[in-house]
Amino acid sequence: MGTVATTKEPSLASSDLTGAATSDGGTLLVRAPRTGEVLGEVPDLDATQVAELVARARAAQPAWAGLAVDARAEVLDRYRRLLWRRRGEVLRYLQAESGKPYEDALRELGLLLDWAHHWSRVAGPLLADEPLRTRGLMAVGRRSVRTFEPHGVVGVIGPWSFPVMLSIGDALPALMAGNTVVCKPSEVTPLATAMAAELFVAAGGPADVLLVATGGGRTGEALIDHVDAVHFTGSVATGRAVAARAGQRLIPCALELGGKDPMIVLADADLERAARGAVNYGLANGGQICMAVERVYVEREVYERFVDLVVQQVRSLRVGPSGGPGTVDVTGMIHPPQVDIVDAHVRDAVERGARALTGGRRGPVAAGYEPTVLVDVDHSMRCMREETFGPVIPIMAVRDADEAVGRANDSEYGLTASVWTDDPARGKAVARQLEAGTVTVNDAMMHSALPELPMGGWKTSGLGGRGGAEAMRWACRQRIVQVLRTTGHPDLGWLPYRPRSSRTLERLFGLLYGR
Numbered sequence: 001m002g003t004v005a006t007t008k009e010p011s012l013a014s015s016d017l018t019g020a021a022t023s024d025g026g027t028l029l030v031r032a033p034r035t036g037e038v039l040g041e042v043p044d045l046d047a048t049q050v051a052e053l054v055a056r057a058r059a060a061q062p063a064w065a066g067l068a069v070d071a072r073a074e075v076l077d078r079y080r081r082l083l084w085r086r087r088g089e090v091l092r093y094l095q096a097e098s099g100k101p102y103e104d105a106l107r108e109l110g111l112l113l114d115w116a117h118h119w120s121r122v123a124g125p126l127l128a129d130e131p132l133r134t135r136g137l138m139a140v141g142r143r144s145v146r147t148f149e150p151h152g153v154v155g156v157i158g159p160w161s162f163p164v165m166l167s168i169g170d171a172l173p174a175l176m177a178g179n180t181v182v183c184k185p186s187e188v189t190p191l192a193t194a195m196a197a198e199l200f201v202a203a204g205g206p207a208d209v210l211l212v213a214t215g216g217g218r219t220g221e222a223l224i225d226h227v228d229a230v231h232f233t234g235s236v237a238t239g240r241a242v243a244a245r246a247g248q249r250l251i252p253c254a255l256e257l258g259g260k261d262p263m264i265v266l267a268d269a270d271l272e273r274a275a276r277g278a279v280n281y282g283l284a285n286g287g288q289i290c291m292a293v294e295r296v297y298v299e300r301e302v303y304e305r306f307v308d309l310v311v312q313q314v315r316s317l318r319v320g321p322s323g324g325p326g327t328v329d330v331t332g333m334i335h336p337p338q339v340d341i342v343d344a345h346v347r348d349a350v351e352r353g354a355r356a357l358t359g360g361r362r363g364p365v366a367a368g369y370e371p372t373v374l375v376d377v378d379h380s381m382r383c384m385r386e387e388t389f390g391p392v393i394p395i396m397a398v399r400d401a402d403e404a405v406g407r408a409n410d411s412e413y414g415l416t417a418s419v420w421t422d423d424p425a426r427g428k429a430v431a432r433q434l435e436a437g438t439v440t441v442n443d444a445m446m447h448s449a450l451p452e453l454p455m456g457g458w459k460t461s462g463l464g465g466r467g468g469a470e471a472m473r474w475a476c477r478q479r480i481v482q483v484l485r486t487t488g489h490p491d492l493g494w495l496p497y498r499p500r501s502s503r504t505l506e507r508l509f510g511l512l513y514g515r
């Protein structure tokens with residue numbers, strides 16, 4: 001891939017330093033979040049270098065798009081198999097630069113493999129010309145078809161929470177559509193993305209079809225200035241800036257942004273399972289998931305029992321540094337400054353009368369936060385209204401489902417939500433009242449592991465662009481081709497206008513639409 005130089009293989013050795021990526025002139029040092037150990041360095045690309053990278057991707061694009069879809073799928077299949085064979089290296093990079101538990105890294109890689117498998121198989125049918133049915137007077141003799149064409153070069157800008165899935169993963173439908181792609185990973189976690197892109201070439205992918213532009217926010221801005229479409233995953237604040245910049249160029253812009261995802265527990269739910277669900281979906285990946293359970297509303301009659309169950313389970317979790325399979329449940333935060341936000345939310349809640357039944361403070365690992373269960377919370381508190389993006393589960397008692405729905409919808413976000421009940425019909429009825437792009441009954445988040453399903457937020461959570469046929473369609477320009485069979489066609493209404501043809505036209509309109 002040629003844009004990334006790592007100083008050495010990442011290791012998990014510890015020291016007392018904490019830190020993330022730091023810029024050193026034209027180079028970014030990538031550090032282990034917990035220890036501050038330098039894991040590698042990558043170029044901090046400026047606007048000129050980004051323009052050059054996009055020019056390379058642009059030069060490679062016609063040949064890539066010129067391959068049959070099956071040939072592109074064959075490249076993707078080889079890539080998937082190589083990612084699996086070299087999983088040890090990818091996982092090592094992922095764990096080292098994010099400090100995730102082994103299982104969270106493995107699941108991320110598994111998702112990437114599944115998406116590669118999916119997009120290589122569905123691209124053919126999704127990209128095939130689509131005949132469009134038309135009706136009415138003007139449709140007579142006309143046949144219309146929709147064709148799908150790549151944009152050219154697509155930019156994919158991703159966050160630090162899922163370094164390979166939300167950069168390379170989102171590149172896959174765009175690649176299958178015949179685009180070339182330049183990914184801009186977070187400056188905090190560029191190594192796993194760069195390594196995964198190198199494997200694309202090692203698997204036989206043509207040069208310059210999948211490139212990585214390393215650097216910070218400026219690099220992302222420059223990418224938007226040169227690509228033909230941009231797929232962005234990150235915070236609402238950056239999403240607004242990305243949309244504004246893309247708007248200046250009028251290029252398509254997909255936005256997958258933050259969430260404050262509510263979980264509603266109704267009194268008839270399997271409480272034991274719902275409590276495990278809250279802990280799993282609240283604390284997996286250290287709560288650093290846009291679709292993590294960020295707040296829980298429980299019907300009052302089962303509230304005490306539910307809280308007890310959650311607290312018991314959270315207390316049994318193992319918190320520590322990232323290690324081998326099955327050794328730890330929650331590690332430190334991926335981006336150390338995020339710990340300050342988590343701590344500010346917890347302190348604000350406690351100052352306003354909330355109680356932390358577990359955790360409530362930094363540690364026990366450096367750059368980490370103890371898994372925290374908050375009760376006596378209300379909507380005056382930041383932890384109920386702003387995205388915390390950390391290992392915090394605030395639980396609030398509500399009178400009934402109606403109050404839960406009102407509270408859940410009292411948010412600027414609308415990414416996902418979940419309803420837990422023994423009655424699927426009631427669950428569905430409540431789901432339909434929630435202002436969110438996806439609502440799950442008796443589960444959460446797992447819809448995002450199914451690439452067949454479209455995914456997108458309501459309100460400030462974004463404008464969609466991931467999953468389902470929509471993702472492939474987003475990666476394409478659409479062209480309508482209409483063909484008229486001329487033999488015997490009256491060309492009604494053409495110039496010059498004549499009384500007789502106008503009267504015929506009028507009669508036909510009357511026959512068709514006047515009754």
Ligand code: NAP
Nearest residue numbers: 159160185186187216217220221234235238256257258290
């Ligand atoms: P972020 O600060 O918004 O950054 C996201 C990406 O944008 C990074 O690569 C960042 O680069 C880059 N960037 C920063 N400023 C930019 C600019 N002006 N123009 C173009 N690119 C720019 O988000 P984050 O802190 O990495 O990630 C956490 C957020 O992502 C949370 O809000 C979370 O909910 C959201 N998220 C959403 C989804 C979803 O699917 N909806 C999934 C995961 C995460 P640097 O990091 O190098 O500054």
